[in-house]
Amino acid sequence: MLEVKDIVLNRADKNILRIDRFGIKEGERVALIGPNGAGKSTLLKVLALLEKPTAGSIFFRGRRVTGANTLAVRRRMAVVFQEPLLLNTTVYNNVAQGLKFRGLGRADIDRRVNHWLDKLGITSLRHRTPLYLSGGEGQRVNLARSFVLEPEVLFLDEPFSALDFPTRVDLLEQLGELLVNTGTTAVFVTHDFTEIPYLTDHVAVIDGGSVVYEGGIKDILRGGVTVPAVRHLLGPYKKSAWMQDYIK
Ligand SMILES: Nc1ncnc2c1ncn2[C@@H]1O[C@H](COP(=O)(O)OP(=O)(O)OP(=O)(O)O)[C@@H](O)[C@H]1O
Ligand SMILES: [Mg+2]
Structure with missing residues (x-):
């Protein structure tokens, strides 16, 4: 592709x-x-x-x-970066913005934005401004803003x-x-x-x-890959107790 x-x-x-x-x-x-x-x-x-x-x-x-x-x-295509870079308007408008640029009608925009606010569990934040969102909430808005574009x-x-960590795992599972x-x-x-x-x-x-x-x-985590960058990156995990049974 x-x-x-x-x-x-x-x-x-x-x-x-x-x-x-x-x-x-x-x-x-x-x-x-x-x-x-x-x-x-x-x-x-x-x-x-x-x-x-x-x-x-x-x-x-x-x-x-x-x-x-x-x-x-x-x-x-759509891109999600570490920093949400949200606009100083409502969460709803942030998610709707890309579709407005693409010239979609109001009803279509409303349907798609509501769908993705719901999917990401942020419907209740729709009228809030991003300034006071938590990091996790901000990244949910950021994901909604990308998914609403239905990127290929x-x-x-x-x-x-x-x-x-808990927020990260939660978002990784949902993503x-x-x-x-x-x-x-x-x-x-x-x-x-x-x-x-x-x-x-x-x-x-x-x-x-x-x-x-x-x-x-799995091949990497089981230690079967010998390229130096992989060995280097795995170093810290090998020291971490809960990974001991997984990594050789
Ligand atoms: N415009 C630029 N001018 C000069 N050097 C650059 C430019 N853009 C990136 N680099 C350099 O290219 C290298 C790769 O950068 P890149 O941001 O892609 O790394 P990365 O793998 O994403 O690193 P990190 O894990 O820190 O995010 C780095 O040494 C960076 O300093
Ligand atoms: Mg980088």
Whole structure:
């Protein structure tokens, strides 16, 4: 569905990404994991057509993405970042905004916004302004704002990293369910292996601007993957007592 080939991305004389090939199939959910500065966010932005690589090609549903069709393809995607970046208006208007931009009628907007407020359990917050929402509530609004667009691909860059553990688990469970139920193709950036099983089995490990491993989360957690970035990232979990039975 979405594929990049021979991607090189340089910024300020520094090579940030070098990827021969990376792709995601329709309905698939892939987690991108890697150390700080590995290039996860940059790859996500390249895939989401928010950052233009220095060289290389991007294909969406088999068609090459060019200057002429970038905007049309972008409209079929949505991105969730760690910070909600909500507007200073009601929760309802924040969720409705993207649909207003797309020129939908009021009745359609109302139906879709109400549906997603309900799905994310934030109907009671509809008249509130985002300024006084908790971190978890803000990220629920952020997710509603993306899902309401019915994107064909949803990108999430460490969406729950700033949240407390119980809220994070709660949102991961709900996001996992929503992605499965809507069949949405998704790319999820995290630096925490324990978040991945809620959403997918499929992991791509990024290190030094390249994809150094692609495979199953169980193989990684069971210690069967020897690439240095994976061993490095697993280090802290090995020290954590409750993971002892799981990781060799
Ligand atoms: N516009 C830019 N100019 C110069 N360097 C950049 C630019 N954008 C990103 N970088 C560098 O590229 C590297 C990859 O950055 P990126 O944000 O993709 O990493 P990341 O894997 O998401 O890291 P983190 O886990 O900290 O979020 C980093 O070393 C970063 O400093
Ligand atoms: Mg990042």
